[in-house]
Amino acid sequence: MTIIVALKVSSGVVLAADSRLTIQENGQLVFLSDSNLKLFGVQGHALGILTCGSSFLEGRAVASWLEDFAARVAPTLADMPTVITALTENLPPPDQGSITYLLAGFARRSGRRQATLGDPLRAPDTPAARGADAQIFKVNHFSSGETQRFDLSSSAIFWDGEFEALTRLVLGFAPAYAGLVTESLIDGQGQARVPYYAFSLQEGVEYVEFLATTQVHFQRFASGLQTCGGPIDIAVITPESGFQWVRRKDIPPYNYLG
Numbered sequence: 001m002t003i004i005v006a007l008k009v010s011s012g013v014v015l016a017a018d019s020r021l022t023i024q025e026n027g028q029l030v031f032l033s034d035s036n037l038k039l040f041g042v043q044g045h046a047l048g049i050l051t052c053g054s055s056f057l058e059g060r061a062v063a064s065w066l067e068d069f070a071a072r073v074a075p076t077l078a079d080m081p082t083v084i085t086a087l088t089e090n091l092p093p094p095d096q097g098s099i100t101y102l103l104a105g106f107a108r109r110s111g112r113r114q115a116t117l118g119d120p121l122r123a124p125d126t127p128a129a130r131g132a133d134a135q136i137f138k139v140n141h142f143s144s145g146e147t148q149r150f151d152l153s154s155s156a157i158f159w160d161g162e163f164e165a166l167t168r169l170v171l172g173f174a175p176a177y178a179g180l181v182t183e184s185l186i187d188g189q190g191q192a193r194v195p196y197y198a199f200s201l202q203e204g205v206e207y208v209e210f211l212a213t214t215q216v217h218f219q220r221f222a223s224g225l226q227t228c229g230g231p232i233d234i235a236v237i238t239p240e241s242g243f244q245w246v247r248r249k250d251i252p253p254y255n256y257l258g
Helices: 062-076 080-090 164-171 201-220
Strands: 003-008 013-017 021-025 028-033 039-041 047-053 098-105 135-142 147-151 157-161 233-238 242-247
Touching: 003 047, 003 098, 003 201, 013 039, 013 047, 013 098, 013 201, 039 062, 039 233, 039 242, 047 062, 047 080, 047 157, 047 233, 047 242, 062 080, 080 098, 080 135, 098 157, 135 157, 164 201, 201 233
Parallel strands: none
Antiparallel strands: 003 013, 003 157, 013 233, 021 028, 039 047, 047 098, 098 135, 135 147, 233 242
């Protein structure tokens, strides 16, 4: 599984993802890798894509599909709705279960001029000037071919994957007990007071790293398979500079000839 986080701060968006890859084999989760890619920047645009859920599409790793989509297809598109549509049209359904794509950035609305490489996906007459202007969309794609789309742009922070530690820490209750918590907790009275809107990009980077690392260590000391782990990849997105890596795992060179 995975932990992915998208956070709006005062001047942009911060994204984070772990690197662990697990699969189901004979009904059991099996660890495969700590070098999996789950965070992608769309070339030339102020847009990032995170993924969690199923790891394979037509027997091929999701990362390879998304790297190709982010570099070849998405840069030619004009706005967030067309990127979302193209994502589900160019990427096949998962081999089993479902896959989630989280798109975040400063994408202009449809019906405007065409975006060009190096130009953030936004309209010139409605420029994004701060993190609160960012759009966040969640897309669920099922093995049946069905898709679900959710506009999360009104949220300051969103996470997905394996997130029990984050829900306990930030919202004040375990996900398993969501149906039993009191009305005051549901209304947010148990939620940690965090002034996301006042964060600088640096504080946003430190916060998403803290959240992702907390989930990883929470699983480390709990019973059960550690489905989150490996290096934490982090990127920031601003209207002015677009998508920029803060930290991306290195794949060390390997001598295939021995």
